[in-house]
Amino acid sequence: MPCITLVTDGIDGIVGPIRVAYLLGSAFIRMGIGVNVVSPYVGDEVRREFGQVGIKVVELGIKPWLPGQLGHLLIWLMNGLRGLINYSDDCVSINLSFELPIPSTIFYAQGYVGDLLRDLSREFPMHYRLGYYVALPLISAADSTYHRALSLSKYVIANSRYSAESVESRGVRVHAVINPPIDTEFFKPTPNPSQDYVLTYVGKETQFSVLRAIADAGVKLVAFGSKVPWLPRWFTRHRNIDYRGRVSDEELVKLYANARFTVFPFTHEPFGYVPVESMACGTPVLTYNKQGPGETVINNETGWLVSNPDELVKMAVRLWEGGYDESMRVRARERATAFSVPRVINEWVNTVSGLIKG
Template sequence: MIYINARFLTQDVTGVQRFAEQICMELVGLRDDVVLLAPKDIKRSSLPSGLNIQTIGKKSGHYWEQIELPRYLKSIGSPLLVNLCSTAPVFYKNQIVTHHDVTYKRYKKSFSLKFRMLYSMLVPMMLRSSKALITVSEFSKSEILKCFRYDPKKIHIVYNAVGDEFSHDFERSDKSEKYLLAVSSPNFHKNFHGMLEAYNLLRRNHNSDIKLKVIGKSSASFATQDFSTNAKDENITFLGRVDDSELISLYQNATAFVFPSFYEGFGIPPLEAQACGCPVISSNKASMPEVLNDSVIYFDPYNIPEMSDAMLKITSDSALRNMLVNAGLENVKKYSWKNSAEKVNSIIETATASRA
């Protein structure tokens, strides 16, 4: 049997949890010996059929992952454990680990001191205990190698992708409303503050009537930031968390999608937007040129006027938007959860063969 660390089922869904869940769903179609081990406090009750989920232990969080999970595995003969999020039991030897990025080292302002200290302790130990390391881009691989000592031959690139539900086959529900869409969080490296400055500059200099809608965490999370005065702007709507059906509708009806991050290990939202037929303007930093290639309009996220100019171009030029819609649809074809799961399965096969 192959066991998956399914602690992610107890967490809110971000890109990390999306990766883990989608890979698991595809893996069960490739092999019949996959078991997901999870704490009892699973958050998502509407999980897809076919996932063999076994709850173990009495605790949750790091205690469950570091103590109860490896204790259970050792009691059944220490089988291979596959970890698809960014942490793993640090003293368990027979495992494959995943580390999505090192944002916590590059942009310390985005994380608490406690979080940074915990990861700085856990990750090197986790890497030493691993048979192989999965990460999500060549960019992340290079960043991990700069921060940690690890054999580059044991690092495998497994890209994110977009589910089939993200589709451009639709009829716009409201052609009258024009808006830019962003999926963001208050974390500093997401550069929400810069995007707001660029948007305000667009409206101030060009009298634009375009609105801005922001998805992510809660409106309260944004409202407590230094840019909280924008929370009262009737042209800016903070939507908080939305389910996938609402997210897809927002992508499909947006004039364009804005991705202003300073740092991303991969960045799923621009691909989701492209799959829904939404043109994208994006930061030119970190993994974004690797993931998006030539399918978007790029800007320097540290250059507010440049970001604002990109907003102006995409909102005022319908021919450019149409070109980027087509380019985006072609770009998305390069990514597949099935192909990514096949790569993970190949890594699993190599790890199990080496132990035989």
């Protein structure tokens, strides 16, 4: 029986890129193809979930020293400094990981961590910024290892045009672009949305100064997200900000669906789940005309794309005070269906089959 090996980051749960691996692996198994997942580490509950659909898990025993995103970042840095990892079997391999620099049949390019940290450092508190500059030679070395694994792979697929351009600017051909999937059956609109607040996400890529300017101008913000170690003190105390922290998936759908619009000021985002999830819930998005969000949001149809922070703040106030054509909510939902799970997984299956046969 033919087989496929999916290389992933450490698996804490079936979210983000791990969800791509789970859905893609499940699709190949239904086609009669055996599937292995190779990961630095795998949680016991997730291992059982993979096993239930027939996916075999291979754990490399690389444990994170710290929890959360810092732990994943340290695995990336440690493996990048060690050099290429020579894992191989008799299967066609697809590398969906940034933590394991393993040359593969197909490498899924999702942006360079060095580029991410460079852009994020502009918003870092001073002590984080100093740490970044001290570690810059190590970061560059690890990023170089990641790129070498990518360049030694037979085919490259990118998660956005922005990621594709980043790879090709470094001299490697990208054979296809496939965006990550969104569960549009779960993320969906609600009847008669309240629209009495503007939703925003806070994470490592957030421009907090922009959110402060928006809130200072009188816009009522509801914020979610807990993946940032430097949340400003003023943020949780601002009279116009209702910070919810980590929320359940069910609560998140309600927050998206009832918002007047979602505002997404970011420093670096190769794809961006937040804008697409928001549109799937029928809520237009205000963000920048660059990188991944500049590709997924259609200006003046499913949201608004601006060039800089000043324009974003002015547009947020204008939309809060003056509203917009309600037909945009319908068009936002329609746009999100382009990223539905069945459509994206079918694109993956067809692309992988075509590359391998070709």
